[in-house]
Amino acid sequence: MNPGLRATIDFLLYDWLRVQALTERARHAEHTRETFDAVLDTCERIAREKYAPFNRLVDTEEPRFDGERVVLPAATHEAWRAYAASGMLSASQDYDVGGMQLPYTIEAAGNAFFAAASVSIGAGMLTVGNANLLMAHGTEAQRRAFAQPELQGRFAGTMCLSEPQAGSSLSDIATRAVPDGDDFESDPLGPRYRLRGNKMWISAGEHELTDNIVHLVLAKIPGADGRLPPGVKGISLFIVPKWLVDTQGRLTGERNDVALAGLNHKCGWRGTPNTLLNFGEGRYPVRAPGLDGRGAGAIGYRVGAPGDGLRCMFHMMNEARIGVGMAATMLGMAGYLASLDYARTRLQGRLPGPAGKDPAQPPVRIIEHADVKRMLLAQKAYCEGALALALYCARLVDEQRTGDARAADDARLLLEVLTPIAKSWPSEWCLEANSLAIQVHGGYGYTRDFPVEQYWRDNRLNMIHEGTHGIQAMDLLGRKVRMEDGRGLSLLAQRMQTTVARARAVPTLAAHAQALARAIDEVGVATRMAWADGDPVAALANAVPYLQALGHTVLAWIWLDVALAAVGRDDVASRGRLQACRYFFHYELPKIGPWLQVVRTRDSTCAEMPEDAF
Template sequence: MGLRATLDFLLYDWLEVQALNARPRFADHSRETFDAVLDTCERIAREKYAPFNRTVDTEEPRFDGEKVILPACTHAARLAYAESGMLGAAQDYDIGGMQLPYVLEAAANSFFAAASVSIGSNMLTSGNASALMAHGSALQKQVFALNEFNGRWAGTMCLSEPQAGSSLSDIATRATPDGAGAQDDALGPRFRLKGHKMWISSGDHELTENIVHLVLAKIPDAEGRLPPGVKGISLFIVPKHLVDTEGRLTGERNDVALAGLNHKLGWRGTTNTLLNFGEGRYPVRGAAGAIGYLVGAPGQGLQCMFHMMNEARIAIGMAATMLGLAGYYASLDYARERPQGRPTGAGGKDVTRPQVRIIDHADVRRMLLAQKSYGEGALALNLYCARLVDEQHTGQGEAADEARLLLEVLTPIAKSWPSEFCLEANSLAIQIHGGYGYTRDFQVEQYWRDNRLNMIHEGTHGIQAMDLLGRKVRMEGGRGLQLLAARIEAGIAAAAATPGLDAEAAALADALQQALGATDAAWATGEPGEALANAVPYMQALGHVVLAWMWLDVARAALRGDGAQPANAGRLAAARYFFRYELPRIGAWLKVVRERDLTCAEMDESGF
């Protein structure tokens, strides 16, 4: 059973996304149109991406001093993707979109992440354009967002700086009004930006005629001082090439210079850059600084950018998931073909008998089941979150608000849990291959290298954990966590009434209470330093509780069909594995959370 069969089951048998077609926004669609989109993306991924995954890993981007050079296969893949319409798949018809449900867009894009994640990293362009659609002016949407959705231009987001990393309050890029005051250009209030941005994915290339950078910067006060903290951060559109109000290139290069390429462990097919804004390499219109157009109100930059980042975080979770599944499928094929060892019977091994395939060994099956439970469980979680996005935007009243709240709580988990445990799946895929897995003769080592990034970018693992325990489970008086608990309890009740799932239902009920109790205990003293000292173990534990809920619900869907059918029997086995081998791990994680253990926080630096 491959990715397509798993997607079909999760979309149609579990989430029943075909029911969305009853909503006015999606009324023109049917399962047939959904399948056609999946077919198209699966074909493009198979033909334009998968055959070149190793190529883009070995032929890294090169900078010749003027431009970035990428392999021809990257240009062809990007063109095929843009021509498919997937950059604007969920957008309105009147701007050239397909008005697809976001859950279908996420599912269709999964093929590209599985085929070659570093070729298929188009998420920033879609996220950039979506942020502009939410917060930009009418002309900013028309000129910049629509030209990103149609594939003519690409987009980035520029947050981190060399000296600040993830600490956005410490960014030093400054934006000063272009003239005596904030001179109003038709494209928005015009500013001059100076500063440096680091780790910018797709920050420079020749794949499109223009690149639209969304840049976080601070507007200095009358004395030239930058406002402290994050409240003074604003968002600016800084195009690589300047354009007019019709979206035509003016022929002027903006003062955005590529300072260098970062040479990475994985995702080598994607350019990753250090960009200098306003250094004077490309003087523009007789003044210093890169020209940028303010998006939204001054000081509201993070609010605007986080619209993009939340979508990006779900996409990162999906990318991690797909890499985990790619490794799983590769190691499954290998285990079915590789002969090694002999079965152990009552009298020990009989060396006169033929060797068996390694899949016949119990420990190899353990490693395969672990990968399956991580990968397919994470896929269920990410599709569930994507379905919540549709509910938030097209649901009515209370349902839409509940979807918003659930997304707030689940997004850190949807990004970080797959990033950690699907990376572990990739490690197990290497282990199943043995020594061969450690060589470049097989792709599993590349899957691991590519996946290692996902615990870092779009908010590191530790930052996501502190966001979850420090903010998300406490926001609005804890209403989001209460809502999540109620959803899980409803799933427990349904499973308890399903023959064969009563033990799993009881185990999840106990795990949920452990997690809720640890949440309260972590904050019992009200001291953030104590509560957040073990935020990562908390996220691991709550993530396991959420994944157990996903698997319990998926198991119910499998039993609604033919439970003896091989694919459904496999799902039930993966669910049992997760409950018996994985869910019990939360005890150790929650113990240090509950006790507010300060072993790590209080370690004296000299002892290291």
């Protein structure tokens, strides 16, 4: 692992976010900076030894189904065992359930090392999110039988939302769940149902890394007429384990009726099995009590109340979206560091000027060329800025969990607004960083002799993962910035203005402060004008440019705030951060003008394009 990555994370955690102050709170009182460092050391070591050396291997040896099981390289099994043994699956859980009660900010920072080393091998993002959902919304029996084995690394977890015919349109899911007999409410693991349907794009949906796989499945309970309720309000959430368990989480030896229908062969993330799963097709008929047990459906236990599934699932989805943003960030960071190393050693060309015209002069390292510096500086600005945003959001999670009532509510609202940005902005701009890393390598970057082409392929998923750009944009402009009468967006603007006021007092940052103040005003005007007549069709036609503009404004704010922590420090890393901040304000923030122009005017160019004119 590149030592500069650890130095960057340490600066953001301790010098910028001052995360050590969390040890003054009761929940984290037994921790110190030393325990935080020990966790980061452990994560960095495991990532360096068990993940990074096998990143290319898992890309070339894709998961395969041998007719009975999904086969993964031995390195993936070893990486999972090392990760589970580290305790990171339960890092932020309570001591009394075997957790470490770490701040989520430290957990997120530790997981960043694994994403940089090999996002394709993966760590425990979905398993942890699955367990956290059950700890928050499950019954005591469900927590004991499913969540705690996940936190121990014995079970893995998935999230089963999408269906082949519905894609991201959750209101159109067709998986159905019917009560399993007259006594379905009396099962100690929760109300018992039989599920039938198909789920697509399920990451880690079938493997043998763990003793069991706990699927969290969205399905609809038919009404008295046998029809599924329309819309998302009829969606319920169910635990559907691969293997049935008793109330203590012990395997009963009976396979649930969950069958692998196929593996999806992806552009990137090839080390993670991605599956199509059939529930209740009869391949593994369940002999549990209730219906006839001969292909009657997969056994599932309802979580929460009927129709409350989407609200429960969003507990996991929001965590996953921040995790996707971190994965995108670290893939961009890995490409940046690789291209930086390459640029420092690759000799090619000569500098402009009289000396450069003399072929007898030796070639220079490509990092000396201004355009290569431009590409490296762009990558640094995108990736370090995105890392700061991800850690800031993680710090808000800690504030929501351990702050006083006012601070916790502010953190909740800020996370509502920032989550679509924390997922989407790194997914777009750290992917652009990966593209620039290939460009720095020239033709070599387009070959498999260097890792940057794989980083790009792996990162391309993240613009789709956990909700596409368009979905995040409509969530942001259609709901998040308007919720509670716009209080979340106002609170975000206030935080930005606080940074502006501090930066105005610093001569080297005053111009950036002025530029950010103007951008904040422009976003506010565009938000109001987009909804001037309340027409959602007109307002949301340019939701993606709005997401891009607000995202760039947020990253300008993040960079200015980081610069305030770096200014006055006489070290090369701080000078680099100040230069990256300068780059962002000079080259990136000016882009918001055209984006906001189409939002303000509710430009209909795209919406009014006739289909046959394409």
